[in-house]
Amino acid sequence: MSLKVSDLRVYYRTLRGDVRALDGPAFTLADGEIMGLAGESGSGKSTLGKSLIRLDGRMKYVGGAVELDGDEVPVWDDRKMNDFRYKRISLIPQYAMSAMNPTRKIGRMTAELLESRGVRFREVREELNRRIELVGLDVDVLDRYPIELSGGMKQRVVMVLSTLLNPSLLIADEVTSALDVSTQRAVAETLVEFRDRRFVKSMIVVTHDISLVYQIADSIMVMYAGRLAEKAPARTIIEAPRHPYTKMLISALPEVGVKYAEKRLTGIPGSPPGLLDPPKGCRFRARCPLASEECEEQPPFVEVERDHYVACWKAE
Amino acid sequence: MLKFDRVSKVYRVGSFGGDELTAVRDADFEVRPGEVVSLIGESGSGKSTLGKMALRIASVSRGAITCDGTDISTLRGNRRLKEYYRRVQGVFQDPFSSYNPIFKADRVFAVIRSEYHRGVSDAEWREKVRSALDVVRLDPAQVLGKYPHQLSGGQLQRLLIARALLLDIDYLVADEVISMLDASTRIDVLNLLADLKARGMGILFITHDLALGNYISDQTVILHKGSIVERGGTEKVFGDPLHPYTRKLLASVPQFHKKWEEVEAELRARELADTGSRDYHLSTAQEVPGDLVEASEDHFVQPFVPGVRA
């Protein structure tokens, strides 16, 4: 097992109170596992990624534990996290591409990034070149400015940089969402290749493109309103989901060929609860067609069959 | 009608602007009222550049964009521009860059109010905002009065869509507006766009998601390296893709029942079966520069040299 997250709670402090964006997820990642992370927008996916790297000033560790390859990850201790950040856990943030400094050449930016992590650019230069070529780029990208590269090229550069030190865990937050399908595919396949070559041991791939992540992921985990709804092998999530939210999410995905004029797809009526003061019990209750009295109690996230976890009273 | 009349865009790049980069070449198509046109193409193919030109954020280098016959580059003066923006608005790809981080996110609404809805009473305005948020499924209590960094990517993007809804516009440029949304919210937003279309709005829908493009659009334009390689009625382009690039894109669409390798194998088999009966060979075909040809009614394709099989 490479990652173990137990009841991790991280809230955002605001003037009006705590936003309970990450409210106790518990899951594990096996060695070599690529896990897709999906869920409603605002359900805490990026917060989970950020929590495993750095809590910014507004984020508050409330409880829970994280273990990586048997070592405790001190997410609450910003300084101690230096041993993990980038070296053992690496994050490609949402919008990493557009955050690239437009006035710096890629090479210079890389050198600065590495030096800031205490790594000598010269020492890794050879490996960097090798990997740049491996992802199908020319080493002269290092002499170019971000604006001169296409989105797919930039994303591949970002992937190479974030995994240069062979971290155990890579969290890729929406790395394919702005790309066209064939570039998405190339980027997704690069992720798999990085895993196969052991550049990274396990991965969390945050995405709204479930059909894309299904192509590469071993498992898919679904979040809802700061909590976990379901985690299972990728095929099971698609073919036999058990949580009502997952079911509705999957059925909202159009297959190629469906036309609005012929078949109007429907989303999930209603909206997720506010996280400032979330209701007691199952957070999907207000939108769930199966909700009943017992759902006023929070359902536990339990294994209903091998490797298939669900948080729903009706999922047995 | 929003018409792109052989539009090109050349950017000056390099240290002293000495090099040229042609981001769009001779793009020729139109967005009619009550019609959704999907613009599909790989990253860097010039989709956002086309959208930006329509919104006058980028200038047109050659050709012209006209709105009901008026060349938009001739619109001068605040009043005429404002009139134009009252009719044509855009929602952009990366929501974070559309906000000023030091202001609360809902300032984007206040700006619309002071520009276009001065006479509206507070109560009326609140109601307008509330119903626009409702349409994009945002809870006012969760998003109003917050700074951009306090909101998720999808929440910010939906605020921008709601903002565009506050104006009674005729044309909308929607640049990857759904990429940061979850599947169920995507469908809601798409259905919303379809409703707007039914009310007569023309929409330029830039997307990477072919399934969604197919779901909603009447016309499809496939852009490759700045040039249109194929366009026409959506059923034509999706149902009978002619250009090798279009075929390659369709083969990359992730599907549930098939992994990519299987789709590829099928494609190769089909191609093999096609040999002789058709002139198109997916993997080895080459593009030739030039105008599109009409392959059938409402279906245009850029001519290309059929590949020679190795």
Ligand SMILES: Nc1ncnc2c1ncn2[C@@H]1O[C@H](COP(=O)(O)OP(=O)(O)OP(=O)(O)O)[C@@H](O)[C@H]1O
């Ligand atoms: N700094 C902050 N202060 C207060 N609330 C915040 C802050 N940052 C995020 N939130 C809230 O926390 C929740 C989770 O946000 P997060 O960015 O993790 O969502 P997400 O699942 O990544 O969504 P998306 O799919 O839209 O990217 C959201 O409701 C968001 O509004």
Ligand SMILES: Nc1ncnc2c1ncn2[C@@H]1O[C@H](COP(=O)(O)OP(=O)(O)OP(=O)(O)O)[C@@H](O)[C@H]1O
């Ligand atoms: N301001 C600029 N100066 C110079 N070149 C630019 C500028 N904006 C865009 N380009 C270049 O023009 C080309 C087209 O860019 P554009 O942003 O239109 O592509 P896109 O199809 O929207 O791509 P994506 O899917 O990544 O958003 C790219 O090669 C890009 O690098």
Ligand code: SF4
């Ligand atoms: S616990 Fe109840 S409300 Fe929650 S998903 Fe299951 S049935 Fe629905």
Ligand SMILES: [Mg+2]
């Ligand atoms: Mg996010």
Ligand SMILES: [Mg+2]
């Ligand atoms: Mg773009």
